[in-house]
Amino acid sequence: MLCAEVSVYPQKTNSSSDVINKSISSLSNENIKYEVGSLSTHIDGNDEQVWNGIKKVFDAAKTSGEVSMVVTISNSAH
Structure with missing residues (x-):
C-alpha cells in the first residue's frame, strides 16, 4: 500500500481555487480512496x-x- 500527500499550486491565474477543485475532482471517477484537506489531498x-x-x-x-x-x-x- 502507498499513500501520497498532493498539493497543487496553479501559476499565473486568478482562479486558483477552480484549478485545484478541478484537479481534485479528477479522482472522483477513479477506484481510489482520497481525502481533501485544507492544504493537500491525501491519496491511499x-x-x-x-x-x-x-x-x-x-x-x-x-x-x-x-x-x-x-x-x-x-x-x-x-
Missing part, C-alpha cells in the same frame, strides 16, 4: 492506484496553464 491505495491518481491530478491541473505540484509519497500507514 495500491501502487498503481496512487501513481495513477497523482498523474490524474497533475494532468487535470495542467490543462488550465502552468502549475506546480508537491507530492510526498510513503509506503507506511497514515
Whole structure:
C-alpha cells in the first residue's frame, strides 16, 4: 500500500481555487480512496492506484496553464 500527500499550486491565474477543485475532482471517477484537506489531498491505495491518481491530478491541473505540484509519497500507514 502507498499513500501520497498532493498539493497543487496553479501559476499565473486568478482562479486558483477552480484549478485545484478541478484537479481534485479528477479522482472522483477513479477506484481510489482520497481525502481533501485544507492544504493537500491525501491519496491511499495500491501502487498503481496512487501513481495513477497523482498523474490524474497533475494532468487535470495542467490543462488550465502552468502549475506546480508537491507530492510526498510513503509506503507506511497514515
